[in-house]
Amino acid sequence: MLNTVTNVDKSSPVGRHVRVGDALVAINGHEIEDVLDYRYWSYESRLTLTIRRPDGAERTVRVRKGEGEDLGLDFGEYLMDKPWGCSNRCVFCFIDQLPRGLRRTLYFKDDDARLSFLTGSYITLTNLSEREFERICALKISPINVSVHATNPELRARLMGNPKAADIMTPLKRLAEAGLTMNCQVVCCPGWNDGEELERTMRELAGLYPGVYSVSIVPVGLTKHREGLEPLRPFDAASAAVTIGRVEAFAAECLEKYGSRIFWCSDELYLKAGLEVPPDEYYEEYSQLENGVGLMRLLEAEFMDALEGVPSDAGTSAPFTLATGVAAAPLLEKLLHTGHKKCDKINGRVHAVVNDFFGRTIDVAGLVTGGDLIAQLRGLELGERVLIPHTMLRHGEGVFLDDVTLEEASAALGVPVVPVGGSGRELLDAMLGE
DSSP states (O other), X not given: OTTBEEEEOTTSTXXXXXXXXXXXXXXXXXXXXXXXXXXXXXXXXXXXXXXXXXXXXXXXXEEEOOTTOOOOEEESXXXXXXXXXXXXXXXXXXXXXXXXTSOGGGGOOBOOHHHHHHHOOOBOSSSOOHHHHHXXXXXXXXXXXXEOSOSSXXXXXXXXXXXXXXXXHHHHHHHHHTTOOEEEEEEEOTTTTSHHHHHHHHHHXXXXXXXXXXXXXXXXXXXXXXXXXXXXXXXXXXXXXXXXHHHHHHHHHHHHHHSSOOEEEOHHHHXXXXXXXXXXXXXXXXXXXXXXXXXXXXXXXHHHHHHHTSOXXXXXXXXXXXXXXXXXXXXXXXXXXXHHHHOXXXXXXXXXXXXXXXXXXXXXGXXXXXXXXXXXXXXXXXXXXXXXXXXXXXXXXSBBTXXXXXXXXXXXXXXXXXXXXXXXXXXXXXXXXX
């Protein structure tokens, strides 16, 4: 059973009452089917748990705890259920563009509303049963991250390779009317959902504000592994600049009408256009950071703020290399130069890793593989350590996308490869050797 307890925090409110092997059946009379039920119904300070022992006997446990305090239980599956897979065949799907031979989990396409709430992943709303939709509204599962791509029904069905995906506005309106908040994304494909279609999508989504709270416009990512897939073309500088102009103009209208821009282009689109990303205040609450919207500006702002409080003699003078993707390299060069001017013991250099694994049209740091890192840095003067952004690694683990481990990369390069967190403060600390 997926609601069987696999670990109990003995210091938790139920530490003395629940054992490994027990199954959590209900909380306050509400059946627990998955992690959403568990998180929602366990929030209150007074709970009555129905526990089923391995022999089938059931008992009741009454619990008093702090409101919102975790019960301290782990289960065999994080979701307490199997993840919901994707039923779409999107023309731009990145997973369909992966080479063969990677670990099996990379080929699984999730489209799970529970993961959207818990981990921030994006869902299409195409595989929700009516029961699940009503449960999301009843439990106020919010915010939800929704992949929209287009509001034109015919176009959305074509983009997503699924006739059931055509109507996105009806479920979005239902969620907004239920008081839920949605952060949306549009993966923009030149010749498909840009231009006037993008204008239509923005206008229809803006009409649902504040239910639709923010929308990111992200350029399609195309690898070299597209055999047999729908022909698509990437953005060039001119088309990227035109799209940015459309989005910024409409966002300015929204700012005047609603008090928020609502719509933002990702940093990647500005880089493709050869344009500077907007200033710090442009991004308001930075609500689309996970989609790379304002990430570079926030990193710079945090770095500069942290640098102000650092004495000029800080640092170890130990040389290092900053390895990153091609897109982020110019910004890191700038921050490294600025840091060295303030603290001359900061002694590093930036190396942009070209993406040979996925293809050179892919230039973000998060898709750099261990193999490319090793191949391009081996034999260079790297100093005493190689710093990499933590996004190069599988979340919570020391493994690159191609299954090369941190230990293997460090051994191959002869120096420690050190992942660095995503904030400007963490980057500065890493440069200083702290």
